[in-house]
Amino acid sequence: MRRLWLPNYTYVYTMTHIRTEQSAAMRFSALALARNAASFHENWPQLWRSPTPQSRYDVIIVGGGGHGLATAYYLAKEHGISKVAVIERGWLGGGNTGRNTTVVRSNYFYPESAHFYDFALRLYEGLSRELGFNVMLSQRGMLTIGHSAHHLELLARWVNALQLNGVDGELLNADQVREWLPLLNNSAAARYPLRGGLLQRRGGIARHDAVAWGYARAADALGVDVIQNCEVLGFIRDGERIVGVETTQGQLRAPKIALAVAGHSSVLAAKAGFRLPVTSYALQAFVTEPVKPVLSCVALSMATGVYLSQSDKGELVVGGGLDLYPSYAQRGNLPTLQGVVAGLLELFPCFSRLRLLRQWAGIVDVVHDSTPIIDKAPVSGIYLNCGWGTGGFKAIPGGGFVFAHLLATDRPHKLAEGFTLKRFASGALIDEAAAAGISH
Amino acid sequence: MLRIPCPWCGPRDEPEFRWGGEVPLVRPGPPQAVTESAWAEYLFMRDNPKGLVRERWLHTLGCRQWFIVVRNTATHEIQATSALGDPLPEIRP
Numbered sequence A: 001m002r003r004l005w006l007p008n009y010t011y012v013y014t015m016t017h018i019r020t021e022q023s024a025a026m027r028f029s030a031l032a033l034a035r036n037a038a039s040f041h042e043n044w045p046q047l048w049r050s051p052t053p054q055s056r057y058d059v060i061i062v063g064g065g066g067h068g069l070a071t072a073y074y075l076a077k078e079h080g081i082s083k084v085a086v087i088e089r090g091w092l093g094g095g096n097t098g099r100n101t102t103v104v105r106s107n108y109f110y111p112e113s114a115h116f117y118d119f120a121l122r123l124y125e126g127l128s129r130e131l132g133f134n135v136m137l138s139q140r141g142m143l144t145i146g147h148s149a150h151h152l153e154l155l156a157r158w159v160n161a162l163q164l165n166g167v168d169g170e171l172l173n174a175d176q177v178r179e180w181l182p183l184l185n186n187s188a189a190a191r192y193p194l195r196g197g198l199l200q201r202r203g204g205i206a207r208h209d210a211v212a213w214g215y216a217r218a219a220d221a222l223g224v225d226v227i228q229n230c231e232v233l234g235f236i237r238d239g240e241r242i243v244g245v246e247t248t249q250g251q252l253r254a255p256k257i258a259l260a261v262a263g264h265s266s267v268l269a270a271k272a273g274f275r276l277p278v279t280s281y282a283l284q285a286f287v288t289e290p291v292k293p294v295l296s297c298v299a300l301s302m303a304t305g306v307y308l309s310q311s312d313k314g315e316l317v318v319g320g321g322l323d324l325y326p327s328y329a330q331r332g333n334l335p336t337l338q339g340v341v342a343g344l345l346e347l348f349p350c351f352s353r354l355r356l357l358r359q360w361a362g363i364v365d366v367v368h369d370s371t372p373i374i375d376k377a378p379v380s381g382i383y384l385n386c387g388w389g390t391g392g393f394k395a396i397p398g399g400g401f402v403f404a405h406l407l408a409t410d411r412p413h414k415l416a417e418g419f420t421l422k423r424f425a426s427g428a429l430i431d432e433a434a435a436a437g438i439s440h
Numbered sequence B: 001m002l003r004i005p006c007p008w009c010g011p012r013d014e015p016e017f018r019w020g021g022e023v024p025l026v027r028p029g030p031p032q033a034v035t036e037s038a039w040a041e042y043l044f045m046r047d048n049p050k051g052l053v054r055e056r057w058l059h060t061l062g063c064r065q066w067f068i069v070v071r072n073t074a075t076h077e078i079q080a081t082s083a084l085g086d087p088l089p090e091i092r093p
């Protein structure tokens, strides 16, 4: 109705009509924005199709989180393999990707992880352009706060590793940290006194949904079928080989089945008859009511494991450690919430009046060395992308890239050669958990 | 918040306890006869089921005894607990 008074109504109508028919490949632009403003933004095309599953694909990717969708995109874009389906039980990004606190950084310790995560961060730096979708990367700096002499030693060791690995990072003294974080408890009586910090200026945050949606749209435009509300219930076997999946929308077959299901990796592995070195835990996050800008970077405290950033809306986005026992209940428990809030208020007493608006949890896939698994499964036909634990959002472009390489060539990508299952038998663990001295 | 019925102290809140892993978990041996993959199975590979699981818990801030809990990881319902020396409780589906 509102359109009626538009002088060029017929024109607008015809244009938008054509646009909804054509594929979702249309790129966002100032021109498209202006055109759609003229029709009150009611006629933007769907970002991706909702195809009926075909019975055969070259690759079936299980899990429509960031890793599954990025894998599909790079399979099509880098390897020309586009007869690909991404199968998601719920909605895209409804798992950990849409539940995470969106910190991106590459300040890892060991060469294998540093090179891989820095590659992922470099892909993030070009991602909005690559996908034609604004992922709102904000490299506002990631500041790890040290509270004791021991922390300072750890930070110095860590920054040395960063520099040897060619990753940016600098040590800050207490005064410099104070400039970055004026609200941090700075009193002589502070339980966690401020001693110094490690800053990665290229670290920051990005918009989680946009990362999932951007990859989905770009993969769809290259011919990938993105199928939501479709749960994988089991596998189809031919002798020893897995040749397809049983789903709530019927049987789909492919010579290669790629699992990117995060906290549900063990559940699907059990259906295929193998076990993984994965334990599933709830990881929680909280958001306060919005306030004016009070925090310019991402801050993480080494003593409490609490970290926070401020969203564009003004909310403080707060996270901490894992819940204390394995769980598939996607809600999180009170004692961990209390612990994180207590830590937050020791660091920033002035936040004590803020109310928490929302709290939620995701089920994360924790492995002993906090290093991912990008490898073939012990059962042939299945490929694994898991073990991201509490920190796989920052990895999404890289994880998708190296997993696509493995699926297309049957050989590990150079950056993921150490991310094997056999490291758990050989002992070649890449123990980031102990090395980085932080929970994320 | 879990409320865990310790076989010795009765029901207590979750922060008094520490989770101690899936059972049964039997250490392979003798060491010189154990293959790398058998060590990996023992040290790292887990069922990690979605649903009922038997696991060991420690009442850290109470009697400091280890005991067995049958717990549903999808709902957090606790189905049974038993003392360590007793036969492992059955999982009732």
Ligand SMILES: Cc1cc2nc3c(=O)[nH]c(=O)nc-3n(C[C@H](O)[C@H](O)[C@H](O)COP(=O)(O)OP(=O)(O)OC[C@H]3O[C@@H](n4cnc5c(N)ncnc54)[C@H](O)[C@@H]3O)c2cc1C
Pocket (backbone or CB within 6 Å): A062, A063, A064, A065, A066, A067, A068, A087, A088, A089, A090, A091, A092, A093, A094, A095, A096, A097, A098, A099, A100, A101, A102, A103, A104, A230, A231, A232, A233, A260, A261, A262, A263, A264, A268, A283, A284, A285, A319, A360, A361, A362, A363, A364, A388, A389, A390, A391, A392, A393, A394, A395
């Ligand atoms: C609270 C919280 C905070 C976090 N903060 C950060 C952070 O600041 N920085 C960071 O780098 N990382 C963070 N992470 C970790 C990060 O979110 C994950 O590592 C990452 O999103 C994993 O992506 P994924 O695609 O592997 O998994 P997911 O996004 O979980 O996708 C897996 C998908 O598989 C689907 N699935 C499962 N089983 C089936 C089935 N049988 N059939 C079909 N589909 C199935 C699920 O529905 C899900 O959508 C955080 C996680 C949480 C929970």
Ligand SMILES: [Zn+2]
Pocket (backbone or CB within 6 Å): B006, B007, B008, B009, B010, B059, B062, B063, B064, B065
């Ligand atoms: Zn007790």
